[in-house]
Amino acid sequence: MNENYWAAVARMRLDVADLLAQLSPPEWDRPSLCAGWRVRDVAGHLSLVPTVTTWEMVRVAPAAGFNPHRINTLVAKRYGEQSAPEILSRIRQHAGERRTARILDERDSLFDVVVHSQDIAVPLGRVLDVPVWAARQGLDRVWEMGWPFRAPKRLAGLHLRATDTDWERGEGPCVEGAALPLLLLLTGRTEAALPGLTGGGVAHLRPA
Numbered sequence: 001m002n003e004n005y006w007a008a009v010a011r012m013r014l015d016v017a018d019l020l021a022q023l024s025p026p027e028w029d030r031p032s033l034c035a036g037w038r039v040r041d042v043a044g045h046l047s048l049v050p051t052v053t054t055w056e057m058v059r060v061a062p063a064a065g066f067n068p069h070r071i072n073t074l075v076a077k078r079y080g081e082q083s084a085p086e087i088l089s090r091i092r093q094h095a096g097e098r099r100t101a102r103i104l105d106e107r108d109s110l111f112d113v114v115v116h117s118q119d120i121a122v123p124l125g126r127v128l129d130v131p132v133w134a135a136r137q138g139l140d141r142v143w144e145m146g147w148p149f150r151a152p153k154r155l156a157g158l159h160l161r162a163t164d165t166d167w168e169r170g171e172g173p174c175v176e177g178a179a180l181p182l183l184l185l186l187t188g189r190t191e192a193a194l195p196g197l198t199g200g201g202v203a204h205l206r207p208a
Helices: 003-021 039-048 054-059 068-080 084-093 106-124 132-145 179-186 190-196 200-204
Strands: 159-162 174-177
Touching (some): 003 106, 039 068, 039 084, 068 084, 106 132, 106 179, 132 179, 174 179, 179 190
16 A cells, blocks of 8 residues: 555545534434444444554454454444544544554555445435545455455446446446445445446346
């Protein structure tokens, strides 16, 4: 990861903090796009990523049945229970950090904050802009990483094409749109992605 990558991570974290600072108390407790997470849980997750330790995650593993997703959820919700000012302070204070727990992957830092920014903004009817190149980097990373999104398998039989950058994958009926809604699609936020997608393959994304 180069300087541009980490500068984008820091900028996105600060942009999320600025958005969170505008929210009313009820909005903090609204459901996010991330299943089972409130807005405050997503914010808590973003506040912990730069400082969380492997031991902190391992410690909650028994309570989470040693399931990585449940571990992530438990830790996020614990940080999400902090006050809004505390969460905002943590995000801003550590926005420029370039590390995370050893069991996590620094290559996920950018797409993680990009996707979670939309987890917060979209259900609240807010807009948080994302640089096209940052969304495209997320597409590359999510497509190659497999678990937990398994995008190539889940979207097999479709031709995905970005309309605002040079990115396309797969074969079959076309699903096209800007990089950001495609990134939401790849990470399982299908309903949120659909308004930004067109093409014959979109019908294959909708429930029967």
